[in-house]
Amino acid sequence: MSQRRENAVVCGASMGGLLAARVLSEFYGSITLVERDVLPKAAIQRRGVSQGRHLHGLSSRGYLVLAELFPKLFDELMASGASVVDFADPSLIYVRVGDHQLNQAGEMSQPEALVTCVASRPLLEAHVRRRVRAIENVAFLEDHDVIEPVFGQPDRVTAVRVVNRTTNQERVLGADLVIDATGPSARTPTFLETHGYARPPEQKYAVKLNYSSQFFRVPDGTLAEKIVLVAPTIQRSTGAGLLAYENSTAILTLIGVAGHKLPTDLPNVIALAAELLPSQITAALRAAEPLGDVSARHYPASAWHRYDKLNRFPKGLLVIGDAVCSFNPIYGQGMSSAALQAQALRDSLADGDTDGLSRRYFRSAAKRLTPIWQVNRLNDFAVSPVDGWRSIPQRLLNWQIDKLMAAVANDMVLNEAFFRSLQLLDPPGELLRPSKLIRVIKGKRRSSSTTVPSSLS
Incomplete structure (x- = not known):
């Protein structure tokens, strides 16, 4: 009844x-x-x-x-200073996985769907x-x-x-x-x-994530990018993310996977960011006014109550x-x-x-x-050091990720498919369709046209 x-x-x-x-x-x-x-x-x-004191995206x-x-929610947010970001505009986004810069100029087939609002939590x-x-x-x-x-x-x-x-x-x-x-x-x-x-x-697996975040007030004209992400890899356990929020504020979050400890003081936070981010973004952070103190947090595990x-x-x-x-x-x-x-x-x-x-x-x-x-689960496994037989599937997974990212960096069809998957518009399996796999296989690596920090070269 x-x-x-x-x-x-x-x-x-x-x-x-x-x-x-x-x-x-x-x-x-x-x-x-x-x-x-x-x-x-x-x-x-x-x-x-x-979590509002750390990087927060939609x-x-x-x-x-x-x-x-x-x-009209996002019209109201824009009136309060938030930005609506179009992923088809590469000047607003910097995304790097390993050696591959993924935000490339080119025409997307459905650019109207790849948008989001960048606003503080x-x-x-x-x-x-x-x-x-x-x-x-x-x-x-x-x-x-x-x-x-x-x-x-x-x-x-x-x-x-x-x-x-x-x-x-x-x-x-x-x-x-x-x-x-x-x-x-x-x-x-x-x-x-x-x-x-x-x-x-309960499905649960250890992540052992550390992150340190700092808010800034950024001088106008010094930071073009609205979304910045440098992902950690198995070779390097640190990464960084930056979002340009409302009213000339921005948040920098340093990421440490596999238990990697991060600095919690501003000078060392900036120093590590300089190792990870392009020089123009680091310069904008050095010119910015820090707002409050560095916030640090530990996230031990992901869990799903079934x-x-x-x-x-x-x-x-x-x-x-x-x-x-x-x-x-x-x-x-x-x-x-x-x-x-x-x-x-x-x-x-x-x-x-x-x-x-x-x-x-x-x-x-x-x-x-x-x-x-x-x-x-796959992404976290890819960057977490393992021993014994588990290192074999991990090496294979990272080899596949590297080949896929190399192709995504140079092929706008794959680039759009990757960002649609990343933004939860399409299931991850879209990148495994035969038409996409053929493009991955045919893809050839080329160096990024932008300057890469020496630590990533």
Whole structure:
């Protein structure tokens, strides 16, 4: 029997929770968004989004989903100083993998799809939060911790218990649907186990990622590029990313894989950046004003809670965002992953009654997450030192990556296909189509026309 759709509660007001609330507003009479922080009105950093102090990107696929859910959102962001970047314009992008610079001038067949918005996480989230606040049937309950969902019927969650962080007063919010969007530390697996359900199987692998980030105010005219990425390789465990944000600000993030320790003081951060980045970008950083201190973080492992594999799951409960799957943050896919899961939620709510919702939703979300997880797993394996027999497939993988990147750097058809895959517009398998493989095989390496730092030569 189908359950009513009157009240829904979303636990957590980060990007996954905001997008879930937006989708639920089409299907439920009222939505309450519970958040432990007191949310700022302005676009400033907040405690609950530690990743906001590091490089944060939105893929083209995520851009399209947000544009659909929030019409004119990116016009508003541009009015606040953000940039909409066209990947067909090589002057705005610098991407290097090993010896291969991938942003090449040339004509793309579908350039209109390869766009994204470059904005700081606080600015993007502030605009999305403002749009969600404006939805008539959505209310925010801030400064509250979620204690746990509440069973009101056998096998059905009908409420969630919360507590005010200031007064310690508890209350129970009735709900026809509760969504856990509380991030990687979400307690739903423990809640399930406590109430006699199986924990979701967990896919997990060590990443041992370190990263150090510094915000800057960059003088006008000194930095042409909006998106910069130099990927770490098996030969060199460090990489760098830079995004030009709103109001002449930029963020530099240094990347250390396989446990490589990074500097946490500004002079040494700039020194390492100079080894990795083209000279004109380093010059812009040296001329820039540092904003605040260097922020450092460690990311031990990527994890995916496979709720789609469970045979039994409470009705009236779902999980979304990083609470389902947390990706290596250097790939900048967390917000886009949340957007894809919001799409899965929307489709699942539209497809049938609520009794079969969890199965439909988790399976639909898994289909969207699987190719991203698989590619991330391969990329992380490629740059992580291994011993014994595992070094043989790793060497083969890196040889294949090198040949592919050499071809991508010199062939606009492959270049567009690569960036479409990187931006989650096409599945990774597009690059394995016979027509593309033939171009890879025929591709010949040539040196990049731009100056390469001596350490990369």
